[in-house]
Amino acid sequence: MIRVVIADDEAPARLKLTRWFGMQADVLVVGEAADGLAAVQALDSQRPDLLLLDIRMPGLSGIELAAQLDPAIAPLLVFITAYDEYAVTAFELAALDYLLKPFDNARLAKMLDRVRARLRSGASAESAVHVENAVQVAQRLQQARGPLTRLVVPAGEHLQVIAVDAIDWIESDDNYVHLHLAQKRHTLRRPLQELLAQLDPDRFVRIHKSVAVNISAIATLEPLFKGDHEVTLHSGKVLRLSRRFKAGLFTRLGRTVPLAP
Amino acid sequence: MSTHQNKVLQQWPVGLLKPLLAAWGLFWLLMILVAVHDNFGGPVVRWWQPLVWEGSSALVLTALLVIMLRYSRRQQALLATPWRWFWQHLQWLPLLSGLFVLLTYGLRHLAYGLAGLTYEHEGWLMIWAYETLKLALFLGLWLGVLFGLQFFAGWHEQQGRLLAAQRTLAEARLLQLKSQLQPHFLFNTLNTISALIPTDPERADVLVNRLADLLRGYLSLDAATLVPLREEVRLLQHYADIMTSRFAPRVAVRWQLAIAALERSVPPLLLQPLLENAFRHGVEPSLAPVTIDIDARVDDDVLVLRLRNAPAAGGHRAGAATDGNGIGLRNCRERLRAQYGLAASLTTEQQGDAFIVTIRIGASPL
Numbered sequence: 001m002i003r004v005v006i007a008d009d010e011a012p013a014r015l016k017l018t019r020w021f022g023m024q025a026d027v028l029v030v031g032e033a034a035d036g037l038a039a040v041q042a043l044d045s046q047r048p049d050l051l052l053l054d055i056r057m058p059g060l061s062g063i064e065l066a067a068q069l070d071p072a073i074a075p076l077l078v079f080i081t082a083y084d085e086y087a088v089t090a091f092e093l094a095a096l097d098y099l100l101k102p103f104d105n106a107r108l109a110k111m112l113d114r115v116r117a118r119l120r121s122g123a124s125a126e127s128a129v130h131v132e133n134a135v136q137v138a139q140r141l142q143q144a145r146g147p148l149t150r151l152v153v154p155a156g157e158h159l160q161v162i163a164v165d166a167i168d169w170i171e172s173d174d175n176y177v178h179l180h181l182a183q184k185r186h187t188l189r190r191p192l193q194e195l196l197a198q199l200d201p202d203r204f205v206r207i208h209k210s211v212a213v214n215i216s217a218i219a220t221l222e223p224l225f226k227g228d229h230e231v232t233l234h235s236g237k238v239l240r241l242s243r244r245f246k247a248g249l250f251t252r253l254g255r256t257v258p259l260a261p
Numbered sequence: 262m263s264t265h266q267n268k269v270l271q272q273w274p275v276g277l278l279k280p281l282l283a284a285w286g287l288f289w290l291l292m293i294l295v296a297v298h299d300n301f302g303g304p305v306v307r308w309w310q311p312l313v314w315e316g317s318s319a320l321v322l323t324a325l326l327v328i329m330l331r332y333s334r335r336q337q338a339l340l341a342t343p344w345r346w347f348w349q350h351l352q353w354l355p356l357l358s359g360l361f362v363l364l365t366y367g368l369r370h371l372a373y374g375l376a377g378l379t380y381e382h383e384g385w386l387m388i389w390a391y392e393t394l395k396l397a398l399f400l401g402l403w404l405g406v407l408f409g410l411q412f413f414a415g416w417h418e419q420q421g422r423l424l425a426a427q428r429t430l431a432e433a434r435l436l437q438l439k440s441q442l443q444p445h446f447l448f449n450t451l452n453t454i455s456a457l458i459p460t461d462p463e464r465a466d467v468l469v470n471r472l473a474d475l476l477r478g479y480l481s482l483d484a485a486t487l488v489p490l491r492e493e494v495r496l497l498q499h500y501a502d503i504m505t506s507r508f509a510p511r512v513a514v515r516w517q518l519a520i521a522a523l524e525r526s527v528p529p530l531l532l533q534p535l536l537e538n539a540f541r542h543g544v545e546p547s548l549a550p551v552t553i554d555i556d557a558r559v560d561d562d563v564l565v566l567r568l569r570n571a572p573a574a575g576g577h578r579a580g581a582a583t584d585g586n587g588i589g590l591r592n593c594r595e596r597l598r599a600q601y602g603l604a605a606s607l608t609t610e611q612q613g614d615a616f617i618v619t620i621r622i623g624a625s626p627l
Binding site: 009010011012013015016019034035037056058059082083100101102103104 | 444445448449451452453454455456457459460506507508509510511545546547548
């Protein structure tokens with residue numbers, strides 16, 4: 001059985017897909033989502049084989065969502081759009097399947113045939129490459145549209161969406177990052193470098209090999225020995241700014257780097 | 262002579278030249294009547310003598326006026342600096358008064374001579390000084406009138422040009438509106454219809470016809486003519502019906518339309534971009550259900566149109582309701598200004614999570 005989740009904010013659009021998939025013997029629709037957040041939850045709880053993802057959705061767009069998926073656990077992705085020339089070009093370049101609204105049953109059958117073929121080859125290279133491509137294309141599209149403003153994070157059993165602005169600082173831990181908010185801490189399975197590439201570089205700045213800070217969370221800077229600085233956040237947390245990253249932070253704070261004594 | 266006059270007539274707005282000439286005629290009629298009345302029954306003065314005095318003055322000054330009108334037209338660029346304008350005219354005063362004395366007194370001498378009398382007056386120098394003073398006052402008065410009229414004519418002309426430019430802009434905007442029929446809207450609507458065909462063919466049929474009506478309405482629009490609000494509302498309702506089908510149950514549209522308001526005229530597609538905004542920036546990015554209220558009423562002979570979108574109780578909006586609203590609002594404002602000038606206004610207001618656009622259109626278009 002191919003387990004499918006359908007994410008589209010327009011009910012008739014979902015209805016059309018569930019109805020058609022319902023007539024396929026080897027497909028089971030295990031979840032429907034009317035917004036990006038619900039899609040994340042369905043993805044989390046159902047672990048589907050295939051995610052049909054509309055690009056324009058409230059809460060979290062299809063592109064924002066896909067850009068944050070971990071390719072290791074992501075399902076096959078088929079994007080749906082009514083009109084988005086830029087995205088369509090990107091999908092075509094990466095040989096991804098996508099649906100242009102409106103579509104007919106023949107188009108859906110063709111899409112499902114491809115999905116079957118990819119899934120039959122199991123965890124073969126082709127399938128993995130397809131998913132990886134899809135996530136990469138989404139990341140590229142998202143970057144072109146501007147930095148991420150919302151992040152999908154695990155919260156206990158479930159996933160939740162947080163505003164990027166709410167993060168005070170980010171701590172790298174091997175292939176994981178810990179996001180420190182005023183009250184909470186979330187852990188994401190992504191390297192710091194990769195996450196920073198998707199965030200606003202004028203807001204999140206690296207101050208240490210393993211630490212990035214939200215500039216608006218900084219309260220004071222105190223010079224230490226050897227050109228290092230002590231960074232105190234509004235929350236009271238104290239971090240260290242290493243000499244190596246001093247220039248980057250000072251430029252963003254609109255200050256010139258003081259000469260070393 | 263006639264070509265000269267035509268030129269003057271062409272240059273002057275006809276509406277202004279007529280009252281100016283009428284005032285001029287009336288002024289001299291009064292002068293003559295007063296002079297005749299003052300000297301009536303006097304022992305020394307014959308009845309026709311005041312007529313000669315004032316008549317000669319009127320004749321000479323009318324000739325001077327016509328020359329002045331021509332001259333003054335060339336000085337129009339100076340209207341913005343009144344002192345220079347007056348100076349340009351008044352610097353001719355000594356010459357004018359010399360000419361005036363010569364011509365007027367010549368005419369009087371001629372008239373008296375024909376009657377076999379002698380026209381007696383003070384010495385020429387005295388006369389010249391006296392007439393110069395009188396002429397200065399006289400010229401001051403009439404130059405004031407002339408300046409006012411020309412200034413008004415210039416303002417009027419500029420206003421007309423401005424309005425024409427605004428109309429052109431408004432027409433361009435409408436064209437842009439028509440051509441920018443959102444592809445997103447069109448393709449998503451087709452997809453909705455396609456989804457409904459197997460499950461609810463009747464509704465699919467209704468939507469196809471709504472869409473066709475909407476397209477026909479857009480295509481047949483003409484920027485120059487106003488449409489009854491009833492017609493504008495009909496298109497709006499088609500659009501709202503389609504959008505509600507797509508986004509139900511996330512949206513509810515409520516209408517409150519006074520009959521008197523529906524009879525009033527509005528520029529075509531005035532409200533359409535505002536309703537599109539309400540869906541695009543109010544409904545589409547919202548997780549919570551949104552209510553859109555559209556009211557039309559006539560208040561003290563002013564047509565008041567109000568469009569309000571707000572998340573249903575309990576819900577709140579993810580982003581600001583005004584994001585990206587700008588172009589639609591500016592467009593709408595420009596069209597109102599072009600059509601109604603100051604008689605119409607568009608205001609926006611953020612009340613908590615609710616975003617409200619209010620249009621007021623006064624009774625008489627420009």
